[in-house]
Amino acid sequence: MYYFDNSATTLKKPDAVAQAVFHAIADGQLGNPARGSHTASLNALRLTESVRSKTADLFGASTVAFTANATAALNMVLKSLLTPEDHIITTVTEHNSVLRPLYQLEEQGAELSFVSIDEQGKLSYPEFAALLQTNTRAVVVNHASNVTGNAVDLERIGDFCSKNDLLFIVDASQSAGILDIAMRRQHIDVLCFTGHKGLYGPQGTGGICLGEKPLAFRPVFTGGSGFHSFDKKMPLDFPAIFEAGTQNVHGLAGLDAGIAHVQHIGIAEIGSRLDQLTRRFYGKIKDIPGITLYGCFDEKHRRAPVVSLNLADWSSGDLSDALFMDFDIAVRPGAHCAPLIHTAFGTERQGMVRFSFSTFNTLAEMDYGADALRQLAFI
Ligand SMILES: Cc1ncc(COP(=O)(O)O)c(C=O)c1O
Structure with missing residues (x-):
């Protein structure tokens, strides 16, 4: 085919990715991370933390929370940070993994505005400023459209966000591992990625990368965190707030190999x-x-x-x-x-x-x- x-x-992944997933299971050395002090649990924790820091390095993030894919990452971030009082600027090029969570927020009262495109599918950049309102809270854009492949000028939008004190949230599903991402230079506050496309990782991997700005996340998905078990509420610390339940450690072993492949080629x-x-x-x-x-x-x-x-x-x-x-x-x-x-x-x-x-x-x-x-x- x-x-x-x-x-x-x-579809085709580097051999090292398949080998890493195979060994993650076959070697029988990876337990449940952060759930115990025995070797198997610690092995899993070390692996998870090592992939976390390599992922952060790749994007210039301060830290990373792992999720099942970009859809989960975007849902958690948008629903955690934005409120019914907010106005959000996004674009007509977005994927439903951005649009549908935003439409849910709209049903609760949030206002949405959409930047349009020209006949080549390029964003009409002056519209960002024209759409600004007093309650504008965030700009949400994809780095590259999954329909046209056009990449957006992250520096330009990031600069606009930082000058206007707006959260800059980027969907890097089509660009992670393919285009240059430097969160600090591009003023990105939150970057959501998926592991199974340009990073050549297994399906079921992805995450939320944070920039420099401290952000007050609200928990949107709660459960076991491995610590503070008597608290009724989910811990608010990042990444724990987004990592309820057992992590996909076997998948992360594969993502680790995928990122190594990308870093090796450059x-x-x-x-x-x-x-x-x-x-x-x-x-x-x-x-x-x-x-x-x-x-x-x-x-x-x-x-x-x-x-x-x-x-x-x-x-x-x-x-x-x-x-x-x-x-x-x-x-x-x-x-x-x-x-x-x-x-x-x-x-x-x-x-x-x-x-x-x-x-x-x-x-x-x-x-x-x-x-x-x-x-x-x-x-
Ligand atoms: C631009 C864009 N955003 C988000 C997603 C969602 O990615 P996933 O299905 O891995 O959650 C995709 C998937 O094709 C995409 O192209």
């Missing part, structure tokens, strides 16, 4: 390899008759390795099925859980076919995928 659905999850090198693949594919398909491409492919524009398209009036589902049945190509059709960007592009009914790449893809695969599209265009 030609796997071009890496924005959904990276974000700059990964970014340039992925850019080469994306631009090769884009270059080969851009003139196919009937093709519509979404996103900004200008040379200087930073982007995640995503190319979303439509071919004439094919439904994205039919085109994806044809790619799979006739060419053994795996892509993602439909709305990609990001409804507002489809409204902006007018693709609510057709959806889009998304090709997304990882460092395990090759230039030859780009040529194969482009050739398949060309053949389908002439049916």
Whole structure:
């Protein structure tokens, strides 16, 4: 199979990731972290803390809480920090893992404003200032759109947030391990990530990274913390406040290996390899008759390795099925859980076919995928 659905999850992982998960279980050395003083519990605690500090280093975070994925991280952060009195600025490019928690807050009284995009899917940056209200509390944006692959200018938005004393919350689901993230330089207060995409970790891993600013989180999910067991309330300390219950230590062992892989190659090198693949594919398909491409492919524009398209009036589902049945190509059709960007592009009914790449893809695969599209265009 030609796997071009890496924005959904990276299918091929470094061998070291599979080995790490295997050994985490097979060696029988990892107990429940922070639940005892025997060797197995301490081994698990040491492993968890080591992955925590490597993850913090990767993003320039002060500390990290682990969660099951970005969806859990975003839900916890948004519901923990924001209140019905708040106004929140977000964008039409967001994923439902941002939109749906925000809509729940809206039902409770919070106000939402959405920054729009231009015809290339780029944010209309002046709108951030224009949307500011006296009760604006936070800006929530994705670093890279899972639909167009366009990256946003985090420095610019972070600078705006810091000047206006707003919380800056970033969804790095499509950029962690792919694009440069430096929380301090980009003035990011909270960064939510998932482990199973560009970090090449196992599914079931992700987390919440904190910047420098101290934040008063409210518990939204409570349970066993391994300490203060007689308190009726969840401890408020970070990361304990978000880590109720047993951690996914076996998964974190795999995430550790995924992060090591990313650090070994280096974000700059990964970014340039992925850019080469994306631009090769884009270059080969851009003139196919009937093709519509979404996103900004200008040379200087930073982007995640995503190319979303439509071919004439094919439904994205039919085109994806044809790619799979006739060419053994795996892509993602439909709305990609990001409804507002489809409204902006007018693709609510057709959806889009998304090709997304990882460092395990090759230039030859780009040529194969482009050739398949060309053949389908002439049916
Ligand atoms: C931009 C964006 N945010 C959040 C998510 C949610 O990630 P997860 O499913 O790992 O929670 C995704 C997943 O595709 C995404 O693309």
